[in-house]
Amino acid sequence: MTHKGTATFIAQRTSAVILLPLAIWFLAGAVAHTGSTYEEVRAWLATPLNAGLMGALILTGAFHMRIGVNEIVDDYAPASSRGLWKLLNLLAAAGVAGISIYSLVVLAA
Amino acid sequence: MAASITHRATGIALYSGTVVLAVWIFATALGAEAFRPVGAILSSPIGQMALSGYVWALIFHAFNGLRHLYWDQGRGLDLKSARATALAAFAASFGLAAVIVVAGLMNRAG
Numbered sequence: 781m782t783h784k785g786t787a788t789f790i791a792q793r794t795s796a797v798i799l800l801p802l803a804i805w806f807l808a809g810a811v812a813h814t815g816s817t818y819e820e821v822r823a824w825l826a827t828p829l830n831a832g833l834m835g836a837l838i839l840t841g842a843f844h845m846r847i848g849v850n851e852i853v854d855d856y857a858p859a860s861s862r863g864l865w866k867l868l869n870l871l872a873a874a875g876v877a878g879i880s881i882y883s884l885v886v887l888a889a
Numbered sequence: 890m891a892a893s894i895t896h897r898a899t900g901i902a903l904y905s906g907t908v909v910l911a912v913w914i915f916a917t918a919l920g921a922e923a924f925r926p927v928g929a930i931l932s933s934p935i936g937q938m939a940l941s942g943y944v945w946a947l948i949f950h951a952f953n954g955l956r957h958l959y960w961d962q963g964r965g966l967d968l969k970s971a972r973a974t975a976l977a978a979f980a981a982s983f984g985l986a987a988v989i990v991v992a993g994l995m996n997r998a999g
Contacts, residue, residue: 793957793958793961797958799951800951800954803947806947807944807947807948807989810944811989811992811996812996814993814994814996814997815932815998815999818917818921818924818928819921825914825917834914838907838911838914841903841907842907845900845903845904845907848897848904849900849901849904852900872908875911876907876908876911879911879914879915880911880914880915882915882918883914883915883919887914887917887918
């Protein structure tokens with residue numbers, strides 16, 4: 781948050797606002813699928829609408845959580861290790877996004 | 890103060906939860922065989938407790954995030970308002986999380 785502070789601030793807030801309705805959809809879907817069979821879960825996730833919303837939730841969430849954890853790294857990690865933590869953070873967030881989008885494409889195809 | 894550190898703690902919890910969500914989606918895409926162990930862990934008592942905690946973390950982080958968005962407007966920044974909205978975020982998140990967890994358990998019981 782040193783040289784790109786304002787852009788990061790706006791990106792964090794914008795993704796937060798996008799996540800609010802997606803979180804409501806997600807919680808509703810989670811409650812509706814407690815106790816569902818594999819076939820029911822798969823059918824639910826495989827519709828284009830639900831796959832799209834889940835993809836939007838994961839992508840926006842990965843983007844948002846990377847910013848948040850970078851902020852925590854800036855506050856707590858010693859300067860010498862910040863770059864490594866931020867790289868690991870990027871790889872984890874990108875991994876979560878990549879594996880989820882791949883899976884959703886497989887499901888909805 | 891407490892709400893600030895809880896915002897970060899729930900953020901970290903949601904990070905882990907998103908990894909679990911990705912694993913769950915991946916297992917669903919792989920097929921019934923791959924989904925079985927993931928579904929078994931999530932529906933075990935420990936899995937259900939973790940999911941309940943995840944629900945609360947998501948709701949608290951969302952409510953406390955609304956406080957941040959409100960502060961960004963330059964409002965609610967005095968100590969008295971900040972304390973009142975912090976208390977509201979804790980109370981509302983516990984209440985709503987309890988409703989959602991009970992709804993899920995009732996739905997599961999059929």
